[in-house]
């Protein structure tokens with residue numbers, strides 16, 4: 001059996017283009033003890049990946065090596081296993097790479113409970129959601145602060161993958177949420193669908209005036 005994977009052909013100097021990646025066919029290899037094979041059904045495409053194809057060795061993570069399968073998060077199902085922790089049929093997510101299948105020898109992939117679909121596992125419960133969660137709960141420590149008045153949070157990039165989760169967590173915690181985005185459509189979505197208290201289209205509104213109006217008692221948290 002063979003499978004296809006997208007490998008890094010050359011480091012892009014600016015934009016990713018048709019010379020950055022190539023599609024290669026590989027032969028499936030037999031599993032060793034402790035290994036399991038994942039049939040990858042969903043690939044993730046995250047902003048961080050642009051940095052991973054930069055040859056800068058001083059980044060927080062080594063660059064993807066030329067010729068290697070492109071590093072990425074993904075979601076799939078264990079199709080063959082010699083690892084008791086990952087029985088056949090388990091849904092898993094983690095660093096699968098851009099490939100139709102991968103063989104993993106460690107416990108780096110997380111088992112996704114049945115009932116959680118691939119998109120949720122990769123988005124709200126995946127890297128964007130965890131980024132929002134850690135930023136909001138651990139860095140800002142917003143909801144753990146005891147205050148005698150309702151807290152106000154300002155969220156920039158609020159309609160993006162990360163910001164939209166922060167807006168929802170803050171609303172769930174009862175905060176007064178001021179959300180900034182770059183279009184009226186995004187502002188409407190933030191207000192009507194996500195429940196932001198105040199929205200600002202930073203490309204055309206008077207940002208300072210609108211922030212002041214939305215936070216009469218001041219700003220407590222800034223994301």
Ligand SMILES: NC(=O)c1ccc[n+]([C@@H]2O[C@H](COP(=O)([O-])OP(=O)(O)OC[C@H]3O[C@@H](n4cnc5c(N)ncnc54)[C@H](OP(=O)(O)O)[C@@H]3O)[C@@H](O)[C@H]2O)c1
Nearest residue numbers: 046047048127128131157159160161162163181182183186
């Ligand atoms: N997604 C992840 O898993 C993850 C993990 C770690 C770190 N991050 C970082 O978190 C940030 C947000 O990521 P994301 O995944 O939410 O990205 P995203 O979905 O692309 O959202 C980012 C939003 O930022 C807004 N924006 C762009 N340029 C701006 C500017 N000059 N001033 C104000 N807003 C601007 C854009 O929305 P408007 O059109 O509304 O301006 C854009 O949609 C990025 O810096 C990313 O590198 C993301």
